[in-house]
Amino acid sequence: MDTSLVTLVSADAHVNEPRNLWWDSLPSNMRDSAPARIRPSAEGAWEMKSHDATTLTQAQKDLQEERERNEANNLDYRLNVMREDGISAECVFPTIGLYLWELEDADLGEACCEIYNDWIFDTLESKSKRHSCAGLIPTWNMDAAVREVRRIESMGLGSIMLPLRGVPHEYNSPKWEPLWSAVEEAGLPVVMHQGSGHDMLFYRGPGAAVANLLATQSMAPRTAGLLATSGALERHPGLHVVFVETNGAWLAWAMDTLDSYYDAFLAIPGWVRPELKEKPSHYLANQVHCTFQWDPTGIRNIERTGVRALLWGSDYPHSEGTYPNSRSVVQELCAGMADSDAQAILGGTATELFNFDPELVATPILSV
Numbered sequence: 001m002d003t004s005l006v007t008l009v010s011a012d013a014h015v016n017e018p019r020n021l022w023w024d025s026l027p028s029n030m031r032d033s034a035p036a037r038i039r040p041s042a043e044g045a046w047e048m049k050s051h052d053a054t055t056l057t058q059a060q061k062d063l064q065e066e067r068e069r070n071e072a073n074n075l076d077y078r079l080n081v082m083r084e085d086g087i088s089a090e091c092v093f094p095t096i097g098l099y100l101w102e103l104e105d106a107d108l109g110e111a112c113c114e115i116y117n118d119w120i121f122d123t124l125e126s127k128s129k130r131h132s133c134a135g136l137i138p139t140w141n142m143d144a145a146v147r148e149v150r151r152i153e154s155m156g157l158g159s160i161m162l163p164l165r166g167v168p169h170e171y172n173s174p175k176w177e178p179l180w181s182a183v184e185e186a187g188l189p190v191v192m193h194q195g196s197g198h199d200m201l202f203y204r205g206p207g208a209a210v211a212n213l214l215a216t217q218s219m220a221p222r223t224a225g226l227l228a229t230s231g232a233l234e235r236h237p238g239l240h241v242v243f244v245e246t247n248g249a250w251l252a253w254a255m256d257t258l259d260s261y262y263d264a265f266l267a268i269p270g271w272v273r274p275e276l277k278e279k280p281s282h283y284l285a286n287q288v289h290c291t292f293q294w295d296p297t298g299i300r301n302i303e304r305t306g307v308r309a310l311l312w313g314s315d316y317p318h319s320e321g322t323y324p325n326s327r328s329v330v331q332e333l334c335a336g337m338a339d340s341d342a343q344a345i346l347g348g349t350a351t352e353l354f355n356f357d358p359e360l361v362a363t364p365i366l367s368v
Contacts, residue, residue: 001339003331007362009347010326011354012244012291012313013090015120016072017097025115030108035096072317075127082130083365086327087314088347089130089356092120093161093193093244095318097136101163101197106140113138113148121155130365132158132354134191139167142175146182153186158354160188163197164219164243171223172230184238189289189353192223193244220246221254224288228258231274233283240287240353245315248290248298251305255281285309289353293322299333299345307341308349 022034113136135152202215258280315321334342
C-alpha cells in the first residue's frame with residue numbers, strides 16, 4: 001500500500017537528559033553517585049558513568065556534546081523534526097535513565113526516578129499532547145514502586161517504565177503482585193526497554209558489540225515467558241506490556257515454544273504451576289506488544305501474532321533510528337500489506353495503548 005498518507009505515531013523515541021539533571025536535584029550526600037552519562041565500553045557494551053567517575057577533562061569534552069544533545073529536549077525543535085519526518089506523535093523514553101536500575105542504593109534509585117519523572121513531565125508531557133512520556137519506577141522497594149505508579153498516574157505521564165529484566169526480583173515472583181494491581185488500576189501501559197535491568201556485556205572479543213545487542217534483545221522472550229506462564233497476565237487482563245526496541249520477530253517463536261512445552265508438561269503431574277485457563281500464546285497475543293524500527297520478519301509473522309503486537313518507532317534521536325527517512329522506511333516495510341494492518345502498526349495501536357487523542361494525532365503538525 002501507499003503509506004504516504006498514513007498517520008505515523010512513533011512508539012519509540014527518546015530524550016537526552018541533561019548531564020547535571022540528577023546532580024543538581026539530589027541531596028548533597030548522593031551527588032557523587034549521581035548518573036552523569038552513558039558510554040560504549042571497550043568490551044562492546046554500554047555502561048553508565050556517575051559524576052564521581054567523570055574527570056574534569058571529560059567534563060570539558062562533554063560540554064559541546066551537551067549543547068547538541070539538549071536540542072532534542074526543546075519542544076519546538078522536536079515538533080519541527082517530527083513534522084519533517086512525517087510523525088504526528090511520539091512515545092518518549094529516557095536515555096541515561098534506562099540504566100538507573102544498575103544502581104545498588106535503593107534510596108538513590110528512588111530519588112533518581114522521581115527526579116526524572118518530574119523533569120520529563122515539565123519538559124514535554126505537560127506542554128504537548130503529541131508526546132506520551134514514560135515514568136520510571138523505583139523497583140527496589142515495592143511500597144515505593146506502588147507509590148510512584150500512583151504519582152505518575154496523577155501527574156498525567158503516559159506510561160510506566162520497568163526494567164526488561166526484573167530488579168530485584170524475576171518477573172514470576174509473587175512480590176510483584178501489588179505493582180501489577182496498581183498498574184492495572186492506573187490503566188497505563190508498562191514499557192520495558194532493551195538493555196535495562198541487566199548488564200549488556202554478554203560477550204567479549206571480536207564481534208561482541210553487535211552480538212551483545214542480539215543477546216540483550218533475547219531478554220524480551222524470557223521476560224514475556226515469565227509474565228505469561230506465571231499467571232501474571234492472566235490475573236491482570238488489563239495489563240499491557242510493550243517491549244521497546246526488541247523487535248517483534250521473536251514473539252511468534254516464543255508463542256509456539258511456550259505452548260509446545262506447556263502442553264507436553266501438563267501430562268507430568270506437578271510440572272506446570274500454575275495451570276492457566278488458556279495457553280501461554282493467548283496472553284502474549286492479547287497483552288504483549290513490541291516496537292521495531294526495521295523488522296520484516298516480525299511483519300511476516302502477524303498471521304500468528306496478530307497485528308496489535310507490532311508497533312513501529314523511529315528511535316529518534318538515536319543514531320540507529322530512522323530519522324530523517326522514516327517515511328521511506330515504513331513504505332518499504334509495508335508496501336505489500338493490507339491497509340488496515342499498516343495503519344494499526346504505524347500508529348493506530350500506539351494511539352490506543354498510549355491514550356493519544358485520535359483527532360489530534362490525525363492532524364499534521366504545522367510549522368512551529
